[in-house]
Amino acid sequence: MTKESAQNDRGTKRSAQNDKRALRKELNGYIIKVIYMKDFIGGEYDVIVVGAGHAGCEAALATARLGFSTAIFTLNLDNIANMPCNPNIGGTAKGQLVREVDALGGQMGISADANFIQSKILNRAKGPAVYSLRAQIDRRAYSDYMKYVLEAQENLEIKQAEVTGILCENQKIKGIRIHTGTVFYCRILILTTGTYLNANIIIGESKISSGPDGLLPANRLSDSLEELGIELLRFKTGTPPRINERSIDYSKLIEQPGDEDIVPFSFMSGELQIEQVPCYMTHTTAETHRIIRENLHRAPMYSGEIKGIGARYCPSIEDKIVRFADKESHQVFVEPMGLGTKEVYLQGMSTSMPEDVQLKMVRSLPGLEKAQIMRPAYAIEYDCINPAQLKLSLEIKGIEGLFFAGQINGSSGYEEAAAQGLMAGINAAMKLQNREPLVLDRSQAYIGVLIDDLVTKGTNEPYRMMTSRAEYRLYLRQDNADLRLTTIGHEIGLVTPERYNRFLEKRRLIQGEIRRLQNTILPANDRINDFLERHGSTKIVTGIKLYDLLKRPEMEYPYLKEIDQGAELPKEVIEQVSVSIKYEGYLKRQMNQIEQFKRMEERRLPEEIDYEKIHGLSLEARQKLNAIKPVSLGQASRISGVSPADVAVLLVYLESRKRKG
Amino acid sequence: MINDTIAGVSTAVGNSGISVIRLSGPDAFLIADKIFKGKYSVSEQESHTIQYGKIISNETNEVIDEVLLIKMEAPRTYTREDVVEISSHGGYTIASSLLNLLYSNGARPAEPGEFTKRAFLNGRIDLSQAEAVMDIIQARTQRVSKVAVKQLEGSVSQKLNVIRERIITLLSDIEVNLDYPEYDAEEITLAQAGKETTSIIIEIDSLIKSFHYGKLLREGMEIVISGRPNVGKSSLMNRLTRKNRSIVTDIPGTTRDTVEEYVNIKGIPVKLVDTAGVRETLDQVEQQGVERTIKAISDADLVILLIDISQGFTAEDHDLLNKILKERKPYVLCFNKTDLVDDKQKINDNINLYPDAIPMSISEDRGVDELEERIFGYATENSQDIDNQVLITNARHEGQLKKAKEHLESAYRASVSKMTLDMVALDLKAALEELGKITGDHADQDVINAIFSRFCLGK
Structure with missing residues (x-):
């Protein structure tokens, strides 16, 4: 894609750029003097x-x-x-x-x-x-x-x-x-x-050049990127206010505790045990909605102050109230920011309303009538590249x-x-x-x-x-x-030997247990049928493999202890074994789909192909393919504007290329 | 890459006495065996030989047609793959039932130009023709999609969209719960998902049944020949029945007041109704005759209004035309007896007034072919540019609908057997993808858009 045609695709881009320039002019006053040491x-x-x-x-x-x-x-x-x-x-x-x-x-x-x-x-x-x-x-x-x-x-x-x-x-x-x-x-x-990059923080009518959390923005790197011919976009996101928990009446909130059984993120972490801190829940009221509606003209998203493109999944509360006008209340979660602070995060109250409106909004939530805002909510605009x-x-x-x-x-x-x-x-x-x-x-x-x-x-x-x-x-x-x-991380060299051995051991245990379940046949006797009845499962008249028994939706792996002497296995091994047995049919289907998908991914498209010169491709496909330069037929097929017929043409092209040698 | 078996028609349908259905790919013999009963099974049959037998639906045990089947083992074939060619009696009905049967037994509808593409990829066509092959693929695809769009206009596409929307809505109901577990909406239960799925299955079933050509083909198309006495209605009737193979039917004639014949016009089964019978047998009972004519017109799928142009466009002709228009029936105007008009300008004047009219002379056999084209065109809702692409897209659409239905049934089974919602979603998505192959829409993006437009999410 030429730089120009790419820019035409993104209408908002140009005006955002002009904005930036204007802002930079204002900012020059802040940069006192830069004397470059001669290439130190x-x-x-x-x-x-x-x-x-x-x-x-x-x-x-x-x-x-x-x-x-x-x-x-x-x-x-x-x-x-x-x-x-x-x-x-x-x-x-x-x-x-x-x-x-x-x-x-x-x-x-x-x-x-x-x-x-x-x-x-x-x-x-x-x-x-x-x-x-x-x-x-x-x-x-x-x-x-x-x-x-x-x-x-x-x-x-x-x-x-x-x-x-x-x-x-x-x-x-x-x-x-x-x-x-x-x-x-x-x-x-x-x-x-x-x-x-060129970050602006917007709170109501105020707009300042700043990064998140009051940190400095990076105002000069964007220019350097543009000089290199890189296309920039302007996006927007936002965050809710932070409150001092001392000012919250928790008796009016619903507690949201963590799980008793803690599952770690890392495969290296083993068992974790800590004293957990709860989150809390409250909700917006008719009063909250009234305050927002009455002050909508002061919301930068509506007054046109913000031009960056925001995410649909992360709308501000004013967005939610405008777009879903019939919804009477929205959930708000109060989440602790850490053990060493009384600051809490108000999930669900993301906004760029002016500070005075924010305070009224927050104080209309049950339990937050006396809330003290420590950091106001804000919207942030920034440069990013077209990926x-x-x-x-x-x-x-x-x-x-x-x-x-x-x-x-x-x-x-x-x-x-x-x-x-x-x-x-x-x-x-x-x-x-x-x-x-x-x-x-x-x-x-x-x-x-x-x-x-x-x-x-x-x-x-x-x-x-x-x-x-x-x-x-x-x-x-x-x-x-x-x-x-x-295994991939191991080949790359980032996986430590300790991690790799742990993984090998886990895999060995899973495979061993699946084999054992396949080879263990339960007899059709009273003891087994009592067990089945106890768990609401159909009785058997002939022997059944443990493996097939586990396929029954009502049957869970831990029940097996009552009738079967398997080795004690780690939780994560049991989980793997259960999932791969219970969902075997679905997994097989998915694996078939994956196989088909892989065949398309494996057809490589050499980087030097000039798609303009390929006979039979639609015009749109030629342009898009030249811009994206997909590495495989599979990737090409996912580009919008590349039709199945274009993919078939590429296939024929690849073949003729191969034959030409 | 090439590991599946494709099926398609390799002759134009409707125009020839026989149509040839081609199967190509590793399972060609296996699939043919499932529906073909001959002296030998296809697997046993010697390569490059031909055998007589019957195509029997393994769903209904119905005999579809008597056919000749040619077996050709790879590599000495057009595509260099195992190929089966089935020559059946020409016609839309048989060719499409046969194709559908092949699709439900494991063949995939051939993409436009795909036999040629395979021939090339397998080295059967030499390199110098590569560009021609690429052109064929692109050109045929455009043609097919043009036809497909035309096919999809109207009620079918409306119903299809309703079904798609319902699946998208159900999926987004499920997905929003999966992706936003803390969203404060009522969570959809397995039972609710199952219930909605059943109701969608009923919709899709009715769509499969009412699928345009499906109805015409199963039930036949009713065409009424109307006109004043002696304009040549009976001649036209005779001409059409003599020219076209009469088809046998077990539908009993409900009334003998009208003359009815069953014929096959370019593969479309047609019930021809000659209102001539009405006037001429019940001569004096004028009023009753008119009523019968109107009744026949209102029952018809298409009305032929025959006019004796040698007498000009009379007031009585106008009356009849108005009656047809009042019934809102599609009609074809035929100006008969052009051979009797000396002053050709007279015909031209009328043609100028009614540009769609067909000049005709039944006695000299002129214009009848064009009328047949028009009938076929109406039947396929595509008055120009008719060929087997119409049939292929139709058969493909129906195949896709059936596949979508299978996935929906699987989703239903998952919901009643206490599987989890994510498994139900898996099947629903697969169903949506099959429908997407008809409409060309992309499932994933639609669901995500639906989630964001229907639910209020965010932090």
Whole structure:
């Protein structure tokens, strides 16, 4: 895609850019004077990572752990792996992502297990494909922990600075320049700048240039990206107010405790036992809705002040009330931000209303009549790149050695960021080792779905992972992430021997137990039939394999103890065994689908193909294919505008190419 | 890549005496064996030989047709795969039942140009023709999709959309609970999901049954030949019955007041009703005759209004035309006896007034072919550009609907056997994908859009 035609696709882009320029003019007053020292070289690294959020941390740890000298730059060292929005990790589809990051040898799962204050499995009754783990996290503790992990990491240097420019020669990355003018050289640059690029914070009528949580924005890097010909988009997201819990009357709230049985994120964590902290629930009232309606003209989303594109799944409360006018009340969750603070997060009250309206809104919630707002809710606008410019390895097309990960790619969420960060880190290392990039496909991992969606389809709103986006979610479960990915992580070199051995042992136990259940036949006697009757199951007249018995929906593995002497097995092994037996039919069907899918993915499309010259392709397909440069027929088929007929034409083209030799 | 077996028609349907259905792929013999009864099974039959036998539906045990079956083992075939060619009696009905039977027994509908594509991929067609092959694929696909769009206009597509919407709604009800477990809506239960699924199955069933050509083919199309006395109605009737193979039917004639004949016009079974009988047998009972004519017109699927153009467009002709219009019936105007008109300008004047009219001379056998085209065109709702693509898209749509129904049934079974909601969702999504192959919509995005537009979510 030429730069120009891409921009035509995104109407909002130009005006956003003009806005930015105007803002920058205002800002010049703040920058007192920058005298560049004549190319002072601050250092030379294999890899530089810009941004130390959830993506940056994973990326830097991965390259450092794989033996490459790495430097990570952040605007503020005290906010490494900050959670500027919800104080939790995981949830539907996101929990699966964390598990996958962990299975590959990433950090997020381990850090979350070390700093959670409440744990919960969501969707327990709705099926194994959608069980999702979510933990409330002590935000400060998590940040400190992650900072320490980075500090302790061999091959890794941490630096506080604003990166202001990208150095690039002959379309190849050379290094970066920071605000002081100092230059650092690198072979690979990974940008994980989150929501900081030209960030504006909007609260009602006030709009200031600022990053989240009062941190500095990065106002100069966007220009450097545009100079490199990279297309930028402008997205928007928001966060609810934070309240001092001393000002809340908890007797009016409904307590939401964590699960008794704690399931860790990391396959390395073993049994976890902590004193859990509850969350609470309240709800909006008719009064809340009245306040919002009366002040709608002051909401920047409605007054036209905000132009960035917001996410549908993360609407502000004023959005919800306008769009779903007949709904009388919305839930609001009160979530603790940590053990060392009385600050709590009000999930459900995301808004960009002016401060006075916010206070009235919050105080209209039962139990929050005297609430003190510590930090007001705000909307944030920021630059990100159009992710369709990336390869599946997360390296940008056309510039050697420049990778992107996290919210700068148009995604949202800590987990989505971490997953991309890990993959960018791994692929940076693969490139330095002259190895093929690691591309997980849609049938291997949610990570694969995430990156394929972003790169192949692009996105026009901050992208959130959902289980409904995964075609093969019955196979992409959180419980088998290690079985799916740890071998891959081992080949990459990120999986420690300890983790790998644990995984091998688990796999051995699962396979052994399934074999045993297949070979153990229960006789049709009174004892067995009593047992069956006790559990509401049909009696048997001939012998039955334990394996087939477990297929009965009412039959659960733990019941077997009453009639069968199997070895004591770890919980996670039993879970695997149960799921693979109970859902065997569905899993088989899914595996067939995956096989079909793989056949299309395996038909490679060489990068040098000029689609303009292929006879028989539709015009739209030619343009889109040349812009995206898909690596396989499968990826090509997912591009909007590429029809099944175009795919058939490509197939014939590939064949004729092969025959020509 | 190529591991499935495809089926399609390789001759134009309706225009020829026989139609050839082609099966190609690894399971070609296996699939043919499921529905073919001959002296030998297809697997035993020698390669490159032909055998006589019957096609029997393994669903209803009904004999579909007597056919000749050619077996050709790979690689000496058009596609270099195992190929079976079945020559059946021409006609829309038989060809589509046969195709449907093959689809329900494991064959997949061939994509446009797919036999040629396979021939190329398997090395049967040489490289110099690669571009031609690519052009064929693109051109045929465009043609098919054009036909498909035309086919889908109207009530079928409306019903299809209703079904799609219902599945999307049900799926988003389930998915919103899965993706947003803390969303404060009433959670849908397995029982509710099962109940809604059953009701969708009933809808899809009725759609399969009412599928346009399905109705016409099963029940036949009723065409009334109307006109003043002596305009040539009986001649036209005779001409159409003599020209076209009469078909035997077990539907008893309800009344003998009208003359009825069953014929097969270009593969469309047609009941021809000649209102001539009315006037001429019950001569003087004018009033009763008119009533019968009107009744016949109101029952008809299509009315032929025959006019003796040598006498001009008379007031009585106008009366009849108005009656047809009042009944809101589709009609074809035929200007007969053009051979008797010396002043051709007279005909042209009338044609200018009624540009859709067909000039006709039954005695000289002119215009009858065109009338047949028009009848076939109406039957397939596609007055130009008719060929076997129409049949293929129709058969494919029906096949897709049946597959969708299977998935829905599986979803229902999952819901009653206490499986979890995510399994039910799996089947529903599969059903939606099958329907998407008809409409060209993408299931995933639709469900996600439905979730966000129907529910109020967020942090």
